[in-house]
Amino acid sequence: MVSQGLFKIYQKGLKIVSTDTKPMANEWAASNVESDEAFARALDSDLWNQATAYDAEATATADGKLRALADQGITLGGGGHHALLYFLVRYYQPQVAFETGVASGFSSRAILTAMHHNNGGHLWSSELPYFRLPNPERFSGHLVEPELRTRWTMLLKGDRKNVPEILGQVNRIDLFHYDSDKTYEARERVLRQAQGKFAPDVVIVFDDIQDNFHFRDYIAREGLADRARVFGHDGKYVGVVLPRA
Template sequence: MKISNILRQAIRPSRSRVMLKKLYKRINDTRGERSATENYKWLRENRRSFSAFAESIDQALWRESETVARRITEAADARLREVEYDLGGGGVYPLLYFITRLMRPTVVVETGVAAGYSSAAFLEALEANAHGELYSSDFPYFRIPDPERYIGIVVDDSVKHRWHLYVEGDENNLRAIVDEVPAIDLFHYDSDKSYSGREQAWDQVRARLASNAVVLFDDIQDNSFFMDFVGREGREDWYVFEFNDKYIGLVGTLKRE
């Protein structure tokens, strides 16, 4: 990490405001209603296999999802070998592809792009559906030079015509996206993992969610936001999935459209 890379982003007023807010949240984050121990216990007690879950809904579609995910992985590995920086890996993008194919959403909104594994999965599924658009919120990884060029680097050019990318931080991006779309059918949160960051994003998008929207939160082991959230909202249609010692929360009913 070079200080010059950080300073290059910090001298841009819009970027410096986002960077300062991120720092403030790390130092003064909201405490959840449950302790880390309580949260982990709840997650372990409620976790289930996302592959078994998907197969129980549509086995053939899950097989397709696994095949496409392998193709995304192979293409991404080849592309990232040419990059000298660690841009992070992918998450549960086979499940994201599956949900998108199953639901046939018109509008998908995600936060956190990085290299673009999840974005690629969403876009490949939307292209297979021949329907829908992806709106992505990100913020350049300011510790590396020219970070904008690496956002979504693994996304294939053939599916980018369905992609709307915003790179000024979630608070700014989600405000713009909510103003742009009529309703959000599928929302995937995978950016600022702080409790307050999740709260802020939820407050921004909730009024724009479709009545049958599906919502996913990644890395819910980091704090008790998801556990508190389903309790406060009185939701019963929620699931917890485990992936590589991390947890993903889903709210909503999955059915083929």
């Protein structure tokens, strides 16, 4: 649980502060981080074991696929806390997930694999392909196997166009995962567009919250500090808002 004391100055009249810096946001995230393993095992220890096993398999599979592309001079990015995403989807079993940012498909694959094991759910993804590559669309979600794609709708025109289109086609969002443009303004724009479709028990995941104070400000403004968690992964931080108990 994120400390309540850090939010007192934001209880009223919350505004975007232009002087926020990445070092300060990183310090805030580090001061609120907790163990992902302890959190997950408290909910379902066996499921966390499955999530870490998935993470090991996914990493090995990705290494092979991305190395083969690198040998051709093609370098793809992407990442994220795959074990956590897999666990959250398996545990909360969202029927509609919405993510921004696909890249090579690490996070998409984790969500879709978890949905496959749940035998339910559909993922909607907003992506802007790697423009520097020839025929860039073929590389978006490269790591996602064909058999997982029956539960997947990916739009490739960037968030400004994709997000309104996706929101026009879904009735609700059970899990929201943000991993595209990391600026404060972009996060806030997409969040404000999407939150009208959030289910009452929505799970919200923001990657790279150490880049600015958006996650801190959001949970303060909405009174979500008691449901917010901060987890570390690969030297970065992930912010999660959980359903009400």
